[in-house]
Amino acid sequence: MAPRGTVSGMAVWRERVVPRLVDVALRSPAATAARRRTCAEVSGEVLELGFGSGLNAPHYPPEVARVLAVEPSDLAWRMAARRIGSSGVPVQRVGLDGQALPLADGSADTALSTWTLCTIPDPVAALREVARVLRPGGRLCFVEHGLSPDPGVARWQHRLQPLQYRLAGGCHLQRPIDRLLEQAGFRCERLHTSYEPGAPRPLGYLYEGIAVPGA
DSSP states (O other), X not given: OOOTTSOOHHHHIIIIIHHHHHHHHTTSHHHHHHHXXXXXXXXXXXXXXXOTTOTTGGGOOTTEEEEEEEOOXXXXXXXXXXXXXXXXXXXXXXXXXXXXXXXXXXXXXXXXXXXOTTTOSSHHHHHHHHHHHEEEEEEEEEEEEOOOSSHHHHHHHHHHHHHHHHHTTSOOSOOOHHHHHHHTTEEEEEEEEEEOTTSOGGGOEEEEEEEEEOO
């Protein structure tokens, strides 16, 4: 236990190092291509879970009027400033916790989640909040990594999970994204799964698609 008034080593790692590691790790050509495809589907008032260092900002289409950003990390938010400024899209930081959004019902036309559901402590609660905040006809556009259907890869995901959790700021390798969406009351209009080219398979099984409330 850290002495009173000090910050533990893990807290320093999580708050000062992990945002920088994530920024680098999610800038690969394959990740950028998936990010670009996903962002191309959003429009209007966009709720973005896990805004991070603003890696999506260069890919917002002209149809985006404003982004309502949820981001718990102050460092990541500061890192995002240059990308926000270059995007030309107004971005407002509206909250720190996707599980309890400080927004009225029906506040957003589209929701966007890219490599975010892996770290939210209760992803089903966060997805239910997204459903609440979406206007009728609204959609969730997502690309997430999660549980592989390949038993051999899944075994490695479970083995690596404790280390991944500690080193990657609470990231879970083995979350079944499609089932989490169903549990939260979403129906997938489109879902594509694949391994991210160039990524280790336990870390790179991707779920990419569009989901709507009302499973």
